[in-house]
Amino acid sequence: MGDKSTTKPAQNSPYVNTDDNVVNFMSDNPLNRLSHQRKDSTWLATTMAKESTRFVLFSNLHPVCIPAESRAHPAKASPSKQQHLLTVTHENIKSYLEEHEPVVVFLGISSQNTSPQGDSGKRSNSTQESSPAWFAVDATAMSLDQLKQFDSRVVLLAVYPGMMRIEPTDAAVYAQARALLAWHDRYRFCATCGCIATVEDAGYKRRCTNDDCRSLQGAHNTCYPRVDPTVIMAVSSVDQSRLLLGRGQKFPRSMWSCLAGFIEPGESIEDACRREVKEESGVCVGQVKYHSSQTWPMPSSLMIGCLAEALTSDITVDKTELDDARWFCREEVQQMMQRRHPQGLYLPPKQAIAHQLVLQWLKTANL
Incomplete structure (x- = not known):
């Protein structure tokens, strides 16, 4: 230099x-968060079950990733290179969701021609109805061997410097998913009264189960992600x-x-x-x-x-x-x-x- x-x-x-023009790493999120749909449980359930819907997985807040293959030499991909977020379908994890009832967060609908993951080179003029939805799942209850059944190349990336190896097309989705899952991991109980707090609004709110809690009166930042x-x-x-x-x-x-x-x-x-x-x-x-x-x-x-x-x-x-x-x-x-x-x-x-x-x-x- x-x-x-x-x-x-x-x-x-x-x-x-x-x-x-400044676009920093983990910026320029390709997903439309559709915040107005988060309260619609019927829409969420239907969307989760769609064949086109994709789920990204985290284990102890570590993203489940696979190597980003070189377009010129796909066989040369290795865990030491750039990583994509692994994505799976609802059919792949349906039994896990039913058995463990993990935290699931709605991330959004693909809103750009480029998807946030491995098939990012594909172009589409799709509408909201046909665009894939994205969710993040706390897959901590899955062993590494179970995760490798999705793809034998699976690796769990450490937060730093591991997250620096995530492909730029996936980085903003990773940041959104990890921040929300980390909040749920730390705020399982109401910060106002200490009672259990349940997940609402597709992962963007926690509600205290104590009907007399002050957090249920007016706007309180104890209920929403920090x-x-x-x-x-x-x-x-x-x-x-x-x-x-x-x-x-x-x-x-x-x-x-x-x-x-x-x-x-x-x-x-x-x-x-x-x-x-x-x-x-x-x-x-x-x-x-x-x-x-x-x-x-x-x-x-x-x-x-x-x-x-x-x-x-x-x-x-x-x-x-x-x-x-x-x-x-x-x-x-x-x-x-x-x-x-x-x-x-x-x-x-x-x-x-x-x-x-x-x-x-x-x-x-x-x-």
């Missing part, structure tokens, strides 16, 4: 980042020539990234950026500009990417938050982006919004 032109990804890249807003910032130095990066306590060795943190109640995006940078690095931030966002289903964050300008340069690292933080010049950042830094330092992969924020900084940084 020795010149400006090489910092710009190809236009057909699934991780497009240009000044006027989304936790998180800011992540590419902080430029006062003279715009350097970039502030940090190392989290649990980061892989030699990896550096943008600073990030949860937005607190009653806090704006801009204020959260300034507070987090000040707390973690001691650097004061002035102007903050929104760049793009990325869902991050671990378990259900929304990464709000921003570009920020520093007002000060001195760094004082909060060791309870970071292992280290420092300023990097443009040349070093380019080396890290290409994984040729003399000290072996590197950045998160291109699927991460941090990578895209750094990419944007490289386009605008002063030489």
